[in-house]
Amino acid sequence: MSTEENKAVVRRFIEAYNNRDAIVLSEVLVPDAAQRYMEIYIPRNSATWADERFEITSVLAEDDWVCVRLTHTGRHVGEYRGIPPTGKTITSAGCLFCRVVANRIVEHSPVWDDLGQLTKLGATIMPPASAAK
Numbered sequence: 001m002s003t004e005e006n007k008a009v010v011r012r013f014i015e016a017y018n019n020r021d022a023i024v025l026s027e028v029l030v031p032d033a034a035q036r037y038m039e040i041y042i043p044r045n046s047a048t049w050a051d052e053r054f055e056i057t058s059v060l061a062e063d064d065w066v067c068v069r070l071t072h073t074g075r076h077v078g079e080y081r082g083i084p085p086t087g088k089t090i091t092s093a094g095c096l097f098c099r100v101v102a103n104r105i106v107e108h109s110p111v112w113d114d115l116g117q118l119t120k121l122g123a124t125i126m127p128p129a130s131a132a133k
Contacts, residue, residue: 003061006100010066013098013105014054017042029105049074051089066098072112076121081114083121090120 009028016024020042026034045052052074060067075089094112098105115125 006066007059007061009100010098018053048078048080050077051075064099068096070094086121092117
């Protein structure tokens, strides 16, 4: 497959995630990943982030690897990493690295600004007691 075809698969994946489209997710992900998205990730994230969306801001590809830079937006309506719902709409950034084989994402790894998300929700980050000396 060409890098352009691989990029199109990843774009379809992001669009399918945003639309909660199980049919397309099953077409672009390997079966076990599609199942995890429908049974775990989407229900969990929907309970945490109302109006959740990912927007692709840039795409890089080489061979079977595609990296998308993403902006995530959602309103915090459920507990997130111990933080009770704040009702705040926040935007954060991250990247998703995907390996595409035969029109399916067979491997993917996110890199996300978790600290940025937490601080936007009002979390305070404390150094460990041993570092505070």
